[in-house]
Amino acid sequence: MTLYYSLVFLLLVAEMALFMLLIVPLPFTIRRKMFTFMSVALFPSISIRSLFLTAPKVL
Numbered sequence: 001m002t003l004y005y006s007l008v009f010l011l012l013v014a015e016m017a018l019f020m021l022l023i024v025p026l027p028f029t030i031r032r033k034m035f036t037f038m039s040v041a042l043f044p045s046i047s048i049r050s051l052f053l054t055a056p057k058v059l
Contacts (some may be wrong), residue, residue, distance in 0.1 A: 026034070 021034075
């Protein structure tokens with residue numbers, strides 16, 4: 001059971017780190033390269049899309 005909690009905690013920490021990376025003020029060129037990589041690369045694009053699909057919708 002602790003393995004499940006550890007995996008959930010690891011997922012939570014990774015998600016928080018990703019959102020902090022998206023929020024932090026970066027120069028435009030670095031931000032553009034980061035978003036281009038996330039939209040083109042296979043694994044990051046799948047994980048980002050799944051995060052946006054599971055996020056609650058705010059009207």
